[in-house]
Amino acid sequence: AVECALLSCLYARTTYVPLNPRFPHQRCEHMMADAKVQAMVLCPECLDYALELELPSSVVVVTDEVCAQRLRAARPTWQVLSIGSFDDEVAACPALPQYDATKPIYIIYTSGTTGEAKGVVISYRAFTLYLLKVLRRYQFRAGDVFSQMFEITFDLSLQDLLSALLSGGTLVPIPKNVLFAPILALERFGITIFHSVPSVVGYMDKIGLLQPSSLPQVRLSLFVGEPLWYEQVQQWGRTCPNSRIINTYGPTETTVIIATHQVLDPEVTALSSLPQHGRVPLGDTLAGAAYSIRDEAQQVVPDGAQGEIYLSG
Numbered sequence: 001a002v003e004c005a006l007l008s009c010l011y012a013r014t015t016y017v018p019l020n021p022r023f024p025h026q027r028c029e030h031m032m033a034d035a036k037v038q039a040m041v042l043c044p045e046c047l048d049y050a051l052e053l054e055l056p057s058s059v060v061v062v063t064d065e066v067c068a069q070r071l072r073a074a075r076p077t078w079q080v081l082s083i084g085s086f087d088d089e090v091a092a093c094p095a096l097p098q099y100d101a102t103k104p105i106y107i108i109y110t111s112g113t114t115g116e117a118k119g120v121v122i123s124y125r126a127f128t129l130y131l132l133k134v135l136r137r138y139q140f141r142a143g144d145v146f147s148q149m150f151e152i153t154f155d156l157s158l159q160d161l162l163s164a165l166l167s168g169g170t171l172v173p174i175p176k177n178v179l180f181a182p183i184l185a186l187e188r189f190g191i192t193i194f195h196s197v198p199s200v201v202g203y204m205d206k207i208g209l210l211q212p213s214s215l216p217q218v219r220l221s222l223f224v225g226e227p228l229w230y231e232q233v234q235q236w237g238r239t240c241p242n243s244r245i246i247n248t249y250g251p252t253e254t255t256v257i258i259a260t261h262q263v264l265d266p267e268v269t270a271l272s273s274l275p276q277h278g279r280v281p282l283g284d285t286l287a288g289a290a291y292s293i294r295d296e297a298q299q300v301v302p303d304g305a306q307g308e309i310y311l312s313g
Helices: 002-011 025-034 046-050 065-074 124-138 157-167 183-189 199-206 230-239
Strands: 040-042 059-062 080-082 104-109 117-121 146-149 170-173 192-194 220-223 242-250 259-264 290-294 308-312
Touching: 002 170, 040 046, 046 065, 046 220, 059 065, 059 259, 104 124, 117 124, 124 157, 146 157, 146 183, 157 170, 157 192, 157 199, 199 230, 230 242, 230 259
Parallel strands: 040 059, 059 080, 146 170, 146 192, 192 220, 220 242
Antiparallel strands: 104 117, 242 259, 290 308
16 A cells, blocks of 8 residues: 555655654654645554644545544544545546656655754655666566565665566565564565665574575665675675675665665675675765765865765765
């Protein structure tokens, strides 16, 4: 249902703001008010949470009629629409608005650990250009099966969804109860494109789930969101002997990923030749972007010196 809602937003050329029912109510209320949200799409699991929200808009869309009836009874002032009540043969698609490359495709809010959550606005043009770079960089195939490990509040969720759709592949949302140990799901569904935070590998290794060559079908492993360590590369490389392993980096403000580093290609490099310890570098930037390490005077530091990372694109 979540993926359908995202695709519907894109089809209608509108802007979506992902919410998380694990967020405090006040945080979600701030996000919706700040982004001037006009309608909210709900899944049944979020119904109780939504009933406790003070909505800036009274338009709510739910996935089935049972939820709609409950909402109408509890909030009679809300305009409740049920997707499940539409007649496929009768419902007509409204005329689409003209495509606007400068319009936001989504607004994702930062964690707010240093203050009030800030909305990062990404345009249709910026994300489209980024997605084209991703498709060219990784050369996905129609037979690929993609893992979907990320919640919609993480911008990479849209990358996985559209990469699978545009390449003709298959998307497999990994159940929440096995997100930190998805090994059985990867085996069962034949995942070929694995996209995850590196700590998942460390956790599975710690509890003894990683066995040599147990995932031979994985051909590409992308890691993001945390430092990737060579210890994790060794653990995952033994488990997925045919997989390229790529470290990726980029804050939300740069439109998802800005840099990649291919740490292992088993057709070119032996896993045993890689370091056993240490942190994997961030790598080179994608086309049209650049970064540098600078000091407090904003001057580029010499090789090996520490500083702050400056990003451009």
